[in-house]
Amino acid sequence: MIEEGGGPAFERGGTALAVEDVHKSFGPVEVLKGVSLSANDHDVVSILGSSGSGKSTLLRCINLLETPDSGRVYVKGELIRMRESRRGGLVPENPKQVERIRGKLAMVFQQYNLWSHMTVIQNVIEAPVHVLKIPRAEAVERGEEELRRVELYDRRDYYPAHLSGGQQQRAAIARALAMQPDVMLFDEPTSALDPELVGEVLRVMRGLAEEGRTMLVVTHEMGFAREVSDRVMFLHEGRVEENGKPDEVFQNSKSERFRQFLAGTLR
């Protein structure tokens, strides 16, 4: 479902996430040239694109790790309120609102970004205890549950430096799950992994998709995009070039660029 920018034309009941006409430039380079997307609850949306197409920037504009130059972001129907800054561009109107909404949008990074001075379980309970204010004992109990789900319970007291890349990424997924997020954002979660470690992370992500989690996944894993996602979106030079159900998009895409991209990745 693509909106050509403009007003909120679509139904927002059951809409987990809506992004409208987001623009973002870094210096003279316009990375996003008006991108819109929406995801309903339980949707898995894969975002594809060659490097520099703006897909990571799009994800980072959703939880405001990057501030969009213009456009609107709704999470569970709630607009992230922005205002014009004196230097031009937007700034959040209320940092507290942004923090609260970020708590509903867990992010998994390409480089895992586990906190290296904390053990796995400490990583997992950190934000639930300090952001969501869940009592420690309860957070530990839930955290251990998440670690079992990603098959890392036996490594709960290890520090990140002593884990493989795949284990670190699964720990990062457990950390994201512990926030009980409404939407999970995955920013190329397998791109930093050795090929033989990719499978274990994808398996966990498939499991999450089957549970009905709402997920936005920036990825280069065509198999995952094709088999797991409900919708595939292809970004090219900061615009949405292709968008639809995986079967349609992969088999008879009208976009020449997407077919070229596919040919390149299926070598």
Added chain:
Amino acid sequence: MDTVVAYLPAILRGTSVTVAVALCSAVLAVFLGLLGAWGKIAPSRTANAVTGAYTTLIRGVPDLVLMLLLFYGGQQLLNDIGAATGWWGYIEISHFTAGVFTIGFIYGAYMTETFRGAYLAIPRGQIEAGTACGMSGSLVFRRIVWPQLVRYALPGFGNNWLVLLKTTALVSVLGLHELVWESFTAGRSTRQLFTFFFVTMAIYLVLTAISDTGLRWLERKYSAGVRRA
């Protein structure tokens, strides 16, 4: 030996003054260092310029020159201002205060560089991960930045502390009755300068050895999760 025993109380008193000056100026230096590092990193041209000038100036001038300048010049400046404005009467800065302020001020510049380097060593992604979880800036600082900042800063901090401890010897020039001043006085009155400075050297070595042990303990405490090569 008897002469040393006779002067021991004075020398120990001097030692305690040395330790007190060192500790007080280290606290001031750490405070200024954190402030300075923040000023260098903050996205503000003014803050960058002020802290840049501070570290460049301090690190480019000998400690003794700054000490004499601040002790004599600083007192005069304060009293000139007081006399001109009538805001305060004659102020006499004690040797101790002058020593602590100059050493703290000087080593604050070195600490600035130590803390700045330590901050830059923390992977950006870990800070982003905190932000992305909905942590506020202060929570990210307390829970993620600070513990790692201490770890990365400790080796440089230890170095600065040892040099700072030894620099307190310069305060004897201002006339503060610390370890070197007491030993020099004792050595001159008994004509046993060698003996007394040998004792002084031994005391400094004991102080630095204790510091080393403490610093190693701190490094162990803060290096949780660091893979040892």
